[in-house]
Amino acid sequence: MDDQPTPDPTMTRIIEAVQLGQSGTPVQARELLSTLWDEIGPTGDALHRCTLAHYLADLQDTAEAELVWDERALAAVADLTDERARQHHHALQVRGFLPSLHLNLADVHRRLGHTTRARAHLATARSLAEDLPADQYGDLVRAGIQHVDQALAAGSTHRLDSHPAAAG
Template identity: 35%
Template sequence: MDLDDVVVRLCAEGMQAEAAGRSEDAHALFRQAWDAATDDYGACVAAHYLARHQTAPEDVLRWNQECLERADRVGDERVRGFYPSLHLNLARAHEELGDGDRAQEHYRQAAGRLEDAPAGPYRDGMRFTIAAALRTNGGGSTALTELLGKLCERKDFRALGVLLPPYLGDLGTADDRTALLTAVQMVRLGQSLPEEDAVLLTRAMGELTQAGRPAPA
């Protein structure tokens, strides 16, 4: 971002105030950035930071929605990387307001735009958050979830080390299902499991093979 741009500069100062624990100063700087915005890009950036400083869920939703609308108006590479976190923030806001259906819609959209975010820990963190939300609402293999619980109780770190990475990052795409199936097969072939766990593993393979979850839109 261009620090010569007044909106970007004010938001950067707001982030510094935020990091120093000066929440009121940060909010004031983000509000100044909003007032100083002269185009949709500047308004999009300012709205993002203002959304973070709202206390009422309705206001969080309103500012995140404003940010999304402004990003849509910009419609170029400058905002492409904003969309995964934008939809994630909207999902959380709808969740906070008790609208689970709208929340899931935005979680799916966040999943579909995840590759637009720069690779690295931040994108990985978003992936895990989105995947957890999708699992909570009925995604994935119930047998695999049950098996992982048993492996945790038994502290079977070897099997967990194979299964957890693809499980925690599963967004329901065909590639994610393939990664999960591969991990399950590796555990099945690579170590001896108690009979009850072996049954769960077989069930998990069947559920993953038959899974008809569509890829995120």
């Protein structure tokens, strides 16, 4: 099989916008992703919706707005199939998305003071992360689980330094 993703102009635009946010222009990235969301719509391609909402959540100014986007990402993944994910890259599987999505929900619920919901999503993320490989992505998710767990134990509702938006 070819390791190269199938050309997908919408995914290319999502990735370009994410890179803008990571390079220090989060407002422009948020605007581009919001425009793309309007084009895709709430019933558009599940891979596009899940990816876009996952990254757009990190660009929000409030935890409440972030929660909306994290919930949209989780809802979209329910419509995503392994077959569709592999059209983008041969190694992608839906179950690989789930630990990160639940981790993000655990963290935003923690910051909102929703401890019970945070713990539930964290437990789900931890359980699902057991299936992740010992690679950079898997290590990142497992480290995130540990950070959120420690913050919950400390009763912290502050944004973690490891949160993607903390660098921006």
